[in-house]
Structures are given as C-alpha cells and as structure tokens.
Amino acid sequence: xxxxxxxxxxxxxxxxxxxxxxxxxxxxxxxxxxxxxxxxxxxxxxxxxxxxxxxxxxxxxxxxxxxxxxxxxxxxxxxxxxxxxxxxxxxxxxxxxxxxxxxxxxxxxxxxxxxxxxxxxxxxxxxxxxxxxxxxxxxxxxxxxxxxxxxxxxxxxxxxxxxxxxxxxxxxxxxxxxxxxxxxxxxxxxxxxxxxxxxxxxxxxxxxxxxxxxxxxxxxxxxx
Amino acid sequence: xxxxxxxxxxxxxxxxxxxxxxxxxxxxxxxxxxxxxxxxxxxxxxxxxxxxxxxxxxxxxxxxxxxxxxxxxxxxxxxxxxxxxxxxxxxxxxxxxxxxxxxxxxxxxxxxxxxxxxxxxxxxxxxxxxxxxxxxxxxxxxxxxxxxxxxxxxxxxxxxxxxxxxxxxxxxxxxxxxxxxxx
Numbered sequence: 001x002x003x004x005x006x007x008x009x010x011x012x013x014x015x016x017x018x019x020x021x022x023x024x025x026x027x028x029x030x031x032x033x034x035x036x037x038x039x040x041x042x043x044x045x046x047x048x049x050x051x052x053x054x055x056x057x058x059x060x061x062x063x064x065x066x067x068x069x070x071x072x073x074x075x076x077x078x079x080x081x082x083x084x085x086x087x088x089x090x091x092x093x094x095x096x097x098x099x100x101x102x103x104x105x106x107x108x109x110x111x112x113x114x115x116x117x118x119x120x121x122x123x124x125x126x127x128x129x130x131x132x133x134x135x136x137x138x139x140x141x142x143x144x145x146x147x148x149x150x151x152x153x154x155x156x157x158x159x160x161x162x163x164x165x166x167x168x169x170x171x172x173x174x175x176x177x178x179x180x181x182x183x184x185x186x187x188x189x190x191x192x193x194x195x196x197x198x199x200x201x202x203x204x205x206x207x208x209x210x211x212x213x214x215x216x217x218x219x220x221x222x223x224x
Numbered sequence: 225x226x227x228x229x230x231x232x233x234x235x236x237x238x239x240x241x242x243x244x245x246x247x248x249x250x251x252x253x254x255x256x257x258x259x260x261x262x263x264x265x266x267x268x269x270x271x272x273x274x275x276x277x278x279x280x281x282x283x284x285x286x287x288x289x290x291x292x293x294x295x296x297x298x299x300x301x302x303x304x305x306x307x308x309x310x311x312x313x314x315x316x317x318x319x320x321x322x323x324x325x326x327x328x329x330x331x332x333x334x335x336x337x338x339x340x341x342x343x344x345x346x347x348x349x350x351x352x353x354x355x356x357x358x359x360x361x362x363x364x365x366x367x368x369x370x371x372x373x374x375x376x377x378x379x380x381x382x383x384x385x386x387x388x389x390x391x392x393x394x395x396x397x398x399x400x401x402x403x404x405x406x407x
Contacts, residue, residue: 005383005386005387005390006387006390008362008390008393008394009394011397012390012393012394012397015339015342015343015346015397016343016362016363018339018340018343019261019339019340019343019344019363020363022253022254022257023253023257024253025252025253025256029256029270030252032270033252033256033270033273033274033277034245034248034249034252036270036274036277037245037248037249037274037277038245040274040277040278040281041241041245041281174265174267177266177267178266211266211269211270212266
C-alpha cells in the first residue's frame, strides 16, 4: 500500500530536512511552561473535581420529570382560568358557550409561556461582527508580513511604514506584540538607539510575559 | 523485649503526576514545535502547551509506556490544535516573528529563519488533518501504522491523506518559489 504514496522529490526532502531539527526553547519559555504545569498540578489536587457530574441518564430523567410537572401545572392553571371565566360569563350572558370558550383560551396563551420573542436583528449583527473579526486579522497579517519582509531584507525604513500603519489601525490588535518587537528590531537596525531602547522598554512593560522578550532585550542597545 | 531496628525504607517511587511532569519536561521542545507545525500562533503557544499537559496528565494512567511517547503527544497536540482552530476560524499571526528571528547574528539567524519560515508557511497551506499526517510521517519519522493508532484513523485514510498532503506541500513550495521568497 505504501507504493501508492509517491515519495517526495529530493528538492522537497531537502527543504523538509531543515525543519526536522527541533530548536530548543529559550530558558524563559521553558521555565514558564514548567511553572504553569506545576501550578496546574497543585491546583488540581486541592479541589479534587473528578467524582461529580451526575450520570447522563439522571440528568435526562430529571429534565423529563421537570417537563412533565411544568406541563401539568400549565394545563391546570389554564383549566382553572377557563372554568372561572366560564362561570363568570354564565352569570352575565348565559346563552352562548362559544364566547367564554374563546376568551378563556386567551389567558392560557401567556401561561403556555415559552414562545420567546424572536430576535431577528441579533443574527445579522453577530454575523457582521464575526465577519469584521475575520477580516481584521487578514489585514493585520498583511501589514505585519510587509514589515517582516522589509526587516528580513534589512530595509528598516520600509519596515517602519507598515509598522506605523498597523499601530494606527490596530493599536491593540492581535499582532501588536509582534509589531512592537519588529519596531525594536527596525529602529535598532537604523541605528536609532535611543528610540530602540525606548521601544524595548515599552515592549517590556506592555508584554512582560512575551516569548519575544528575551530576543527584544538582546537587540535593544541596553540589553547587552 | 523485641529489639527495635531501623529498616531502610524503599526509595520513593515517583508519583503518577511526577512521572507525567517529567515526560512533559523532556518533550517540551517537541510539544512546542509540533504545535507550531500545526499552525498555532505564537501568542497561543503557551496556552495550548498547557492544554497538552493537562490532557497528558488526565490520560497518563491509560498511556501504554511500552509505546513511544512522541506520536502519543502529537495526537494530543493535533486534537487540541484542531479544537483551537475551530474556535478561532480565522487566520492569525503565524510565523510573523519568532523569538529566534530577532537574534543578534542577523545573517545566520535570518537564513535559518527564512528556511524554517518557508517550511512552516508551506505547511500552513495544507489542511490540518492532512498536515498532521505529513508532519508525523515526513518530519517525525512515525510509521504509518503508529500514525493510524495515534490519530485513531484507518490505515488507508492515513495513506491517502499522506499522498494528498505531499502533493499539496510540493504545490505550496512551488508557489512560494514563483512568488519569489519566503513569507
């Protein structure tokens, strides 16, 4: 069956080779991950959550019983009101039976309750917000890719433009952390050491737990 | 009167949690890298790694110690990544900046970064369920049978996904080449 899977070309194999090596994590990230794992274990042993959560059949049975009781109560209230109105109408106008019956049906409606008001507006609104949320990262990503490509070819001036635009349009965007790290790199690359240092300090105070922090410290002039 | 003697107590056995934490610590680099290969953005790496640990810890009793750990871990990482992507359902930061990207040795770091970035960007073009198989087979050298076990898939499905994933990877790399440069 393995014969049916064509082997990768030597060129692709060579490219994949580069990704085979697993780079070691920085000591900061490693320490953070282990500390979090230890904390998870410590927190987990205190409350001892496992033996709760009733069996599903119990939940179903409870739900069914509740439904039956609610239905019976609703029917009883409706019947009671209907009988009362019937009596009242008989004293005022004894002849037609239809009228009290029809009016009697009315109060039953609110008792039968659930029918929640449909909210047609909420659906498009949430959909729209979802759509804009989808659109934003694409645009964020595009800008950051531009900046990153410029930094990669050491055109630091060109990198600052998409960085500035990203900062203007997505100040607290999902990629703000990457943007600010790139800013430090670009400023340092341009030899604007004071600004790079300031940007690095701002980065550190804004993202104190960032995985990029050690790298930012390394490039920022005072980090050495 | 009976004489009291000190009997040396047996060396303490590591608890289940300690064993699990130890395994997690040993494979931390692999877990992070696998999550990256599966498309986890940098900003979510820490959180998802913790989810992997939690899942590992909860299932540690059922893990068969005679089998290699990495495929098992990858299976967990894959499920967690898939759930996370379903939640996000949008493309976010991927390989925009890596910590290594900003290293002090620009030439070497840049070249390595670009090469790695190229592979990761190409991998990202492959749908997750096929990418996972390609990564396991072609990067981690996991046998098809073990992949099928780790991902709970029929053998045939693994083969067919691997075949398709390779084609997709080649196409993605060709496209990168045409567009001139990595991401």
